[in-house]
Amino acid sequence: MAVFTSVSLDDLQEWIKQFPVGQVSAVRGISSGIENSNFFITTDSGEFVLTIFENLGFEQLPFYLKLMKHLASRGVLVPDPVSNQHGDLVTALHGKPAAIVSKLEGSSQMSPLPVHCAEVGAMLAKMHLAASDFSIRQKNLRAAEWRHATVPEVLPFLDADRQRLLKAEVHFQDALEASPLYRSLPNGPVHADLFRNNVMFDGERLTGFFDFYFAGCDTWIFDVAVTVNDWCIDLESGALDEARTLALLNAYHSVRPFTEPESLVWQAMLRAGALRFWLSRLYDFYMPREAEILTPHDPGHFERILRLRETGPVPPLPYFSA
Numbered sequence: 001m002a003v004f005t006s007v008s009l010d011d012l013q014e015w016i017k018q019f020p021v022g023q024v025s026a027v028r029g030i031s032s033g034i035e036n037s038n039f040f041i042t043t044d045s046g047e048f049v050l051t052i053f054e055n056l057g058f059e060q061l062p063f064y065l066k067l068m069k070h071l072a073s074r075g076v077l078v079p080d081p082v083s084n085q086h087g088d089l090v091t092a093l094h095g096k097p098a099a100i101v102s103k104l105e106g107s108s109q110m111s112p113l114p115v116h117c118a119e120v121g122a123m124l125a126k127m128h129l130a131a132s133d134f135s136i137r138q139k140n141l142r143a144a145e146w147r148h149a150t151v152p153e154v155l156p157f158l159d160a161d162r163q164r165l166l167k168a169e170v171h172f173q174d175a176l177e178a179s180p181l182y183r184s185l186p187n188g189p190v191h192a193d194l195f196r197n198n199v200m201f202d203g204e205r206l207t208g209f210f211d212f213y214f215a216g217c218d219t220w221i222f223d224v225a226v227t228v229n230d231w232c233i234d235l236e237s238g239a240l241d242e243a244r245t246l247a248l249l250n251a252y253h254s255v256r257p258f259t260e261p262e263s264l265v266w267q268a269m270l271r272a273g274a275l276r277f278w279l280s281r282l283y284d285f286y287m288p289r290e291a292e293i294l295t296p297h298d299p300g301h302f303e304r305i306l307r308l309r310e311t312g313p314v315p316p317l318p319y320f321s322a
């Protein structure tokens, strides 16, 4: 992440006493990511990740942290949040909400093969099933309402062709979401940002999903689409790689079979996933926040993906090929 808020070892000595992790001996800012301020911290009981939330408030955060606890307790590989002496998972640091979670082993697999995509697909299905009895419901904060608030902010920066594309896609997704077909899609808590940089691998073994701070309740097939749009593409062109796509979908399907309504909206959901990230990247690009280190993401990447998913074809869900 970009370090928006600075934290020194001195800042942490007192603050850390509320957690059962002993004393802190080192703190190191992490320079990837664009949403929060993240630090690796070393304590008497091991290594943890400290996150200071730059955009999320105290009222939204328990959903993410408790969801991670819920998933961890059901064997889904995710960072386990640490409670303080009062049982709180979120407490203030420099006036902002902050949390400590366990550090996952491994590193991101940025050049995935079908074998990695299969691991991701199977764990994603396991995560959807395990989250389905999670009691807190919080909507996806990057869904329709956000879309409608954000589009007018970025439109003035776009040329006529891009304005047309953006408005037409929003119209298409709004119409789909109003349909009975859409309402029949299975849903529940989803990750909603499961990109290559949010999963750890040790060789071919998946060691965890992380960065749940865009999670929310949405359709499961939207989550699959967001994941496929990143894990199963050629990064240059945005085109889907058939072997990786089928590996991910088949592995998911073997844990939680896709339904017929999901197969009917599959291509539309790939478009919805592309729209979501094109729009957030446009917003971040034209309205950047202050940061000590900032790595902007290219909006053009998701514009290309959106255009490709509109024209298709896309590999079908296993439901049809079975």
Ligand SMILES: Nc1ncnc2c1ncn2[C@@H]1O[C@H](COP(=O)(O)OP(=O)(O)OP(=O)(O)O)[C@@H](O)[C@H]1O
Pocket: 001, 002, 030, 032, 033, 034, 035, 036, 037, 038, 049, 079, 101, 102, 103, 104, 105, 197, 198, 210, 211, 213
């Ligand atoms: N629990 C964890 N275990 C190990 N490493 C972690 C963990 N959480 C975060 N990291 C490391 O910190 C980096 C940034 O974290 P993260 O992706 O959550 O930041 P972010 O600002 O929310 O980023 P973005 O939203 O752009 O993906 C990751 O790429 C990873 O290297």
Ligand SMILES: N[C@@H](CCO)C(=O)O
Pocket: 034, 035, 193, 195, 277, 280, 281, 297
């Ligand atoms: N995954 C997002 C960044 C926010 O996590 C993107 O690539 O635009």
